[in-house]
Structure formats: C-alpha cells, structure tokens
Amino acid sequence: KMKITTCVLEERCIGCGKCYLVCPEVYSINDDGIAYVIDEGPYTVSITEKIADAKRSCPTAAIKVSTLK
Secondary structure, three states: OOEEEEEEOOOOOOOOOHHHHHOOOOEEEOOOOOEEEOOOOOOOHHHHHHHHHHHHHOOOOOEEEEEEO
16 A cells, blocks of 8 residues: 655745645645645545645645655
C-alpha cells in the first residue's frame, strides 16, 4: 500500500489560495498569506484526487506531492 504526502514550498507560494479552494481539507492560508498543510494524512482516495487537483491548479508549482511505499 502506498502513502501520499504533500507539502507547500513557501518560497514559491504567492498566496493565491487556489489550493485551499480546491482542497480545504488539506491546505490552509497562514496570517502571512502563505499556504500550508493542515492535515498530513493518511488520505482517502477522494482527498488524494483533490490534492492532485490542487497541485495542478497552483500557478507557481509550490505544491509538491510524493508517493511513499
């Protein structure tokens, strides 16, 4: 079984909020306007799909997703 992990590269984040709009279960925006991960999993299949959508929606490629065995 594989585990999905995600993180936000703060130096790339411009605080547009798209990740939060797509997947508020996993991402939020801090007081400085930078996205961060609020739930590190494990994730359901539907949340994993939303994480992938959030990654695709990020205009600066600040969201990273990794698969661990």
